[in-house]
Amino acid sequence: MRIVVTNCNTTQEMTAEIVRGARSAAGQGTTVTGLTPAWGPESAEGWLDSYLSAAAVLDTLRTHDGPPYDAVVMAGFGEHGREGVRELVDVPVVDIxxxxxxxxxxxxxxxxxxxxxxxxxxxxxxxxxxxxxxxxxxxxxxxxxxxxxxxxxxxxxxxxxxxxxxxxxxxxxxxxxxxxxxxxxxxxxxxxxxxxxxxGVAAAVKLAEALVTMGLRTSRAGSLAKPVPKRRTWGAGRD
Incomplete structure (x- = not known):
């Protein structure tokens, strides 16, 4: 099982510390990989930081080209973006x-x-x-x-x-x-x-493992249904 842990800020040292904690909680056979946004706040401490962080984390996962993963753990306490990530990816998403x-x-x-x-x-x-x-x-x-x-x-x-x-x-x-x-x-x-x-990191890892083991995924009914792809129309007619 492969779990991706997303840091909510750009501080690599914090990502490494979070990954250490996640790995210590993970069961045998679970691989934990950390993702650090390439842009966004150095530390998320407030509403503005949180919204910027959410966009950065979503962008990081949207453009991720590494090995496939079985679950995402969002390691930002109280930060925004949880529902957006659940809509974006097709694996369980657990927020700490x-x-x-x-x-x-x-x-x-x-x-x-x-x-x-x-x-x-x-x-x-x-x-x-x-x-x-x-x-x-x-x-x-x-x-x-x-x-x-x-x-x-x-x-x-x-x-x-x-x-x-x-x-x-x-x-x-x-x-x-x-x-x-x-x-x-x-x-x-x-x-x-x-x-x-x-x-929260350990709790999220164990819950992510449980969801994957049980074969459970995010519901696609109602609010978390996959959005219909939109054709870009803004800027049409401009050189």
Missing amino acids: TEAAAHLACLLGRRYGVVTTLERSRGQIEDSLELAGVGRNCAAVVGTGLGVLDLGDTGRTQAAFLAAAERARDAGAEVLVLGCAGMTGLQRAVGEKLGLPVVD
Whole structure:
């Protein structure tokens, strides 16, 4: 089985870190390949970045000429483009945002998301609502760290623990890592928190494997039906 993991930004180092986490979660016989957009934001941190990232990821998959793959994992927490990718490709597409939330709902009644900057809360909340798991979210809490600040392990762990306590006080019984760059952090902080911590990258990989093994694909009925190819008419008559 071959899984493609798409980074939502152009930072190659983050793609490599995400792929390491994905491979550690993958089962025997699963190959994980990372894709980094050639253009777009260096780090996706806000509405504008998110929309640009969605277009870049879609373009990357649309023009991909590598080996065929069996599933796509979208490694951008709360980022846009999920439904567009499902319409574009003919294999299962699993977004780390909804994958983590769905697994968290199996472990407790309410979960909390610990993410990077507070300004990311709105789009994460919208993404969870669209995925149908927003009502179980007790809180989305920012650490105050930017995506590219997550390489400082000691600082990241301290900020995560402080934010996680706020989420727990808000009623969270399970915690979700709210950024693909936090992959691996669950092992370091899970015991200190006394709560289950779900990593979206690992969750998405395991769900993607399950969908492929079960022979399930995205429905083509209704909203995700393949669009009818359009003949380009804009600019007609111009030299």
